[in-house]
Amino acid sequence: MTYDFSMTDEQRSIVEVTRAFVERELSPHEEEVERTGSVRPELLTEIKRKALAAGLYAANMPESVGGAGLDTVTLVLVEKELGKTSYALHYTGVARPSNILLAGTPEQRERYLLPCVRGERVECLAMTEPEAGSDVRAIRTRAIRDGDGWRIHGTKHFISHADESDFVILLARTGTDETGRGTMSIFLIDLDTPGVSLHAGYRNVSHRGYTNSTIQFDNAFVPADCLLGEEGEGFALAGTWLAATRLQVAATCLGRAERALELSIAHAANRVQFGQPIGRFQGVGFKLAEMTVELRAAELLTLDAAWRVDQGTATDADIAIAKLKATEMLAMVADEAIQIHGGMGLMDELPLERIWRDARIERIWDGTSEIQRHIISRSLLRPRGA
Structure with a gap:
């Protein structure tokens, strides 16, 4: 099996648009959200309007219902960029309606799905x-x-x-x-x-x-x-939603980990102690190396799962592997980033303490790490009758 995850020109353009949107429209409001614990209604309305204009709203929905129709690999790349900022800003302001709604009747699509795609309902x-x-x-x-x-x-x-x-x-x-x-x-x-x-x-x-x-x-x-859908089919329908959101969680974890790593590299290069940049000390330099390895591995596993979804060959275990690795990786990277920054890492002048706090929930919601391990181990044992 051969993989090529180098971005196409179209993917590169979509990533650049998303990154610019995050930097211009979302990141400047991070501190306000952290301080107040809410997103102002008028700010949310403005973000939605701009996300719709940028073509980022409902990017996970097919073109047939008014969405962007992005393939899963491209969606992962978009989610990674969105994940670099406050979850409250990017998830509520740049909505991705639940794919469960695609199972609706024509009447249900008119009443529920299409208004969500247009930003009229949530x-x-x-x-x-x-x-x-x-x-x-x-x-x-x-x-x-x-x-x-x-x-x-x-x-x-x-x-x-x-x-x-x-x-x-x-x-x-x-x-x-x-x-x-x-x-x-x-x-x-x-x-x-x-x-x-x-x-x-x-x-x-x-x-x-x-x-x-x-x-x-x-x-x-x-x-x-x-x-x-049909009566009694709810568990199967819910499974389609869980697969999509678990990949989304994995992708947003990549974005936050990348941000934490970039801050750590810059700090290790510029912070001087004992006459030299602290990154030259093995205790710090090796942390950066391990953080990079773990991030690279998580990104490849997430892209692999997304590619399999697009090929129609993805299993529950493929999704579980990506979610497990990415969420556990973020916990490690966030913790090491704070260690590298020392006391300042825990101060709210930097986003690291937020990334560290936010990382904790990722191993719980949309299926705990233990559930992901259960899914993976079950996929290994079932073919052998165990």
């Missing part, structure tokens, strides 16, 4: 519950048939940017299969539906300004046409 996805995180099949939120619709009961938490969303993509139990395990379905539910209430979530040390909420469903009635 979605959030609700899977996690207080008693169900990694074990998605343990969710308790239920959808019960009621005449020509469904009654929804349950609670979801850790729901990202729900307070800025118009509707929720909900995973709920709708029955049991022949083995007695719960079957899942997905529903599209407007957040102003009676019986649906939104509550402030938890304060998070990672990604300030990127909020989470709790959503309560108290006998909320939704019509039958809110069901996305």
Whole structure:
């Protein structure tokens, strides 16, 4: 198998546009978001407008629905550049609507998908519950048939940017299969539906300004046409979303790690102690070398997984390998970057303490590192009957 990840002229142009957008429209607002813990509504509106004009909004969506139609490798390159700045700024301001919405009927596309692509509506996805995180099949939120619709009961938490969303993509139990395990379905539910209430979530040390909420469903009635796909297919549909977001997480980790490494190299070259740049000391120089090796390995594994997606050959393990390596790599690079900078690394005059804090969540959300290792090991053992 031969790989060539050198950028095409088109990819290089897209990366340059994204990098310029980040430097001009997003990075200048990092300190404000860190200080206030929020993105001003008027700032968010302005970022969305400029992202739409730049062609960066909904870049993950196919051209047939108004998106940029980028292939997965190019999307990874874009996500890497976006990842260099505040998550709250780039994820809410430069939205990438959930690919689950592509499974909708023509009517659902008109009501939910297309407005998201145009920046008119925002979605959030609700899977996690207080008693169900990694074990998605343990969710308790239920959808019960009621005449020509469904009654929804349950609670979801850790729901990202729900307070800025118009509707929720909900995973709920709708029955049991022949083995007695719960079957899942997905529903599209407007957040102003009676019986649906939104509550402030938890304060998070990672990604300030990127909020989470709790959503309560108290006998909320939704019509039958809110069901996305077929009844009982929710788990499979959710899997398509997880693959895309896990690659996205891996790619944004690359961007932050690259930023931390660049700062570290500059500091090691310019900081003089004992009469010479500290980078000449083996204790610092070797750190830079190890950080570079780990970043290069994570980038290649992420590009490899993206390439396999484009070829139609990607497995869950391919995605898990990329997500695992990139998130663990970022933790190491962020920590070593602070060590190289010494006390100043922990001061908020530099972005390193933010990168360090933000890195912690990446090994948890969208599937913990332990879950990724489970997926990888299972792929190795199953062919041998173990």
